[in-house]
Amino acid sequence: MRVSPSRKKFVGWPYYTALLLPLWCLGFLLSAPHAAEEAWFWLLPVAAPVVADYLGVGVSQKADSSCGGMGLDALPLFLAGLFVVDTGLLLAESRHWGWTSSQAVDTLAMLVVVKFLFGSNAAIAGLLTAHELIHRRSPFLRATGRILLIVCCYEHFATEHLRGHHRRVGWKEDPATARFGETYSRFWWRSVGAQFLSAWRLESRRLRMTKRWDRRWLSHRVLQGVAAELGLLAAIGWGFGSLALLAFCVQALMGIRNLEAINYVQHWGLQRARGKPGPQHAWYTDSWCSHYLILGLARHSHHHRRPGLPYYRLQVQSEAPRLPYGYFALMFMVAYRNRAFQKAASAELNRVKRQNLEKPCRIRVCRPTYKRALKR
Numbered sequence: 001m002r003v004s005p006s007r008k009k010f011v012g013w014p015y016y017t018a019l020l021l022p023l024w025c026l027g028f029l030l031s032a033p034h035a036a037e038e039a040w041f042w043l044l045p046v047a048a049p050v051v052a053d054y055l056g057v058g059v060s061q062k063a064d065s066s067c068g069g070m071g072l073d074a075l076p077l078f079l080a081g082l083f084v085v086d087t088g089l090l091l092a093e094s095r096h097w098g099w100t101s102s103q104a105v106d107t108l109a110m111l112v113v114v115k116f117l118f119g120s121n122a123a124i125a126g127l128l129t130a131h132e133l134i135h136r137r138s139p140f141l142r143a144t145g146r147i148l149l150i151v152c153c154y155e156h157f158a159t160e161h162l163r164g165h166h167r168r169v170g171w172k173e174d175p176a177t178a179r180f181g182e183t184y185s186r187f188w189w190r191s192v193g194a195q196f197l198s199a200w201r202l203e204s205r206r207l208r209m210t211k212r213w214d215r216r217w218l219s220h221r222v223l224q225g226v227a228a229e230l231g232l233l234a235a236i237g238w239g240f241g242s243l244a245l246l247a248f249c250v251q252a253l254m255g256i257r258n259l260e261a262i263n264y265v266q267h268w269g270l271q272r273a274r275g276k277p278g279p280q281h282a283w284y285t286d287s288w289c290s291h292y293l294i295l296g297l298a299r300h301s302h303h304h305r306r307p308g309l310p311y312y313r314l315q316v317q318s319e320a321p322r323l324p325y326g327y328f329a330l331m332f333m334v335a336y337r338n339r340a341f342q343k344a345a346s347a348e349l350n351r352v353k354r355q356n357l358e359k360p361c362r363i364r365v366c367r368p369t370y371k372r373a374l375k376r
Helices: 013-030 036-042 044-055 065-070 075-094 104-133 139-151 156-168 184-207 215-219 221-240 242-266 288-292 297-305 327-336 338-355 370-374
Strands: none
Touching (some): 013 044, 036 044, 036 104, 075 242, 156 221
16 A cells, blocks of 8 residues: 555654653753742652563564655754753752752752763753764764763763764673673773774774874874863863752763663674674664654664664564664663573573574674573
């Protein structure tokens, strides 16, 4: 049956639900100040996708290739603009917080809101939107992605992700690939510093840096990012005060934590030999929230095969292992019930390997059994 143009026009409307969280943050700031007892109400949108993931709300496995003319290419820019506005208003609002006896409880409640609500917003509208933009060919869009990463204090991610992770995904040398049996806590402490060092080395190698003092340091992108981040932190502390700086750092830290929790599950336990990555070297999920609220990230295995493809053109790769839940539920699961995640993920890897017994096994696991890995 042929679909009429009027019906095609609305195929991609669910992607616009990604605007809900930054708009909710905007509503929180425009309606401030808030008393401590109101904090739970503003955290409800953070819990809704988690519940939906646990209930198994899924999405069709077909690609939304017919919705490219709906302004979906501009959606990441809308998200980026909202995130910058939200961050600016948060800094302005936090100037009115304080630690006096009448303000301390409300200030602590607001910091809890910043941790969960604005930290989630920093991950979705900030870091994951930047991830989409830095893969585009347009210099303007790539620069916008770098600006978002600077606001999240994670600018080196652009260098490491594009020139490191995409080339080395599944290798032991890749700091963003979680090993079989590795807990999220161990991955966090190993990966974050290693990603920065890898980005620094990649950029130094690009510039052929051999001397301690060289003009080419001015073109060092990782150094530029560090300088911009330190300058931003100094400007916030000087212009808005210590509480604003604390709120900004909490937002950035939680955004990075959420991003790395997603990194943790995207390649957990998968290894590959040299060569191009295949669909079996990244996990996928058919979660509705993971697909629409975070710009198609649920189809991550296809993204590694076609990094330049827009988020709404990504398709499910049937050979990829399937995550037990969507990313929103897994971000809590890997942090608080890590053994349950590893057990479910190990069972899925065993199922996929059994399914491919008659074929050359292309999914490799760092350790043969889940129980043996937990004893390490």
